[in-house]
Amino acid sequence: MHTITLIPGDGIGPEITQAVKDIFAAAQVPVQWEEQNAGQTTFDQSGELIPQSLLDSLEKNRVALKGPITTPVGKGFRSINITLRQKYDLYQNVRPAKTTEGIESRYTGVNLVLFRENTEGLYSGLEVYDERLGIADSFNRITVAGSRKICRAAFAYAAKHGRKKVTLAHKANILKMAGKLMLDACKEAATEFPQIVFEDKIIDNMCMQLVNKPEQFDVVVTTNLFGDILSDLCAGLVGGLGVVSGANIGDDMAIFEAVHGSAPDIAGQGKANPTALLRSGLMMLHYLGEHQLADRIETALDATLKHKEQCTGDLGGKATTSEFAQAIIAKLA
Numbered sequence: 001m002h003t004i005t006l007i008p009g010d011g012i013g014p015e016i017t018q019a020v021k022d023i024f025a026a027a028q029v030p031v032q033w034e035e036q037n038a039g040q041t042t043f044d045q046s047g048e049l050i051p052q053s054l055l056d057s058l059e060k061n062r063v064a065l066k067g068p069i070t071t072p073v074g075k076g077f078r079s080i081n082i083t084l085r086q087k088y089d090l091y092q093n094v095r096p097a098k099t100t101e102g103i104e105s106r107y108t109g110v111n112l113v114l115f116r117e118n119t120e121g122l123y124s125g126l127e128v129y130d131e132r133l134g135i136a137d138s139f140n141r142i143t144v145a146g147s148r149k150i151c152r153a154a155f156a157y158a159a160k161h162g163r164k165k166v167t168l169a170h171k172a173n174i175l176k177m178a179g180k181l182m183l184d185a186c187k188e189a190a191t192e193f194p195q196i197v198f199e200d201k202i203i204d205n206m207c208m209q210l211v212n213k214p215e216q217f218d219v220v221v222t223t224n225l226f227g228d229i230l231s232d233l234c235a236g237l238v239g240g241l242g243v244v245s246g247a248n249i250g251d252d253m254a255i256f257e258a259v260h261g262s263a264p265d266i267a268g269q270g271k272a273n274p275t276a277l278l279r280s281g282l283m284m285l286h287y288l289g290e291h292q293l294a295d296r297i298e299t300a301l302d303a304t305l306k307h308k309e310q311c312t313g314d315l316g317g318k319a320t321t322s323e324f325a326q327a328i329i330a331k332l333a
C-alpha cells in the first residue's frame, strides 16, 4: 500500500481529483490518500497558503498528486508550485506529449518527453529593482551542479525507456556563460550514454522545428524558462493543456500534477476534463513501480477517448466529469 499526499487544489481541482480517486479505487490501486490542501481555498479558510500539515505530509510520504492551484495575480504571493519545487529540490519537470486517437490536434506521430530544469534560471527568484534608475534585473542563475543533474536525468530516462535521442534546447550562442554550462553538462552526460544520440538546437530554431516537424523529437532537455514555454507549446501539439500530464521529480520526492489551471470559469459545473490529472496519476503509478496497473488504466482511458460522446465538452462530448470517469471504469475489466 502506497500512502500518497493528495492536494485537490482550487476551482475544478476537487472534481477532477474525485474522478481520479474513483478510477483508482475501481482499478484496486493499492493507494491510501492523505488529503492536504493548499492554495486559495485553504488561504480563505485558514489564512495559510501552504499549511505546515501539508509540508509534514509531503516530507513523510515523499510522493504527491496535486490538482491545480489558483495563484492570485499581483498580491505578492509566490507561486505555490515554484515554492514546493525549490523547497524540495524537485529539479526535473517532466512533461510527456503524445498524440492520442480521439484527441483532436493538427499533428500525428508526436511522442516526446520534455525535461525542464525546475529550480534555477530566471525562476531563481533573484530580482532587484532600482527605482531611482528605473532598472529591473532578473538573474538567470545556472549552476554546474544543476545543469549536470537535469541533463543526466534526461539521458537516464532515455536509456531506461528505450528512447533513441536527446535534444538540448539552449541559447549558448548569446548566453555565453549560462547557456554554455548546460551545453557542457549535456555533452558530458552524452559520453555516459553512448547508445543515445545527442543533438543540440538553439531555442528559436527549436520552436520552429517543433511546430514544423515535431515527430523528429524524442527526449528534449532545456532550462527553466525555455522549458516553461516549450512544454506548453508541446501540449498544444497534442490537444492542449487539458490532456497532458506533468511531474516534478527530485532525488527522493515527486509531485505529480495537472498542468492546466484551476479553470474558475467552469468550476463546480461538472464540465472539467480529468484526463490531465489522471495521466499525471499514471506517471505516479509508474514512479511507484505499479506499471501493470498504470497500463491497464491507460488502456481504458484511451478506449474511452475514442468515444467522443463519453468524453467531456472540451473533447467534443457531452459527458460530465463523473460520467467520463464512469466510462473509463466500465472499460477497466
Ligand code: NAD
Binding pocket: 012, 016, 067, 068, 069, 070, 071, 072, 081, 241, 242, 257, 258, 259, 260, 261, 262, 263, 264, 265, 266, 271, 272, 273, 274, 275, 276, 314
Ligand atoms: P486555466 O488552465 O485554468 O484555464 C484556461 C481555459 O482552459 C479555461 O477556459 C478553462 O475552462 C479551460 N480548462 C482548463 N483545464 C480544463 C480541464 N481540465 N477541463 C476542461 N477545460 C479546462 O488557466 P487560467 O484561466 O489562465 O488560470 C486560472 C487559475 O489557475 C489562475 O489562478 C492561475 O494562476 C492558475 N494556474 C494554476 C496552475 C497549476 O496549479 N499548475 C497552472 C496554470 C494556472
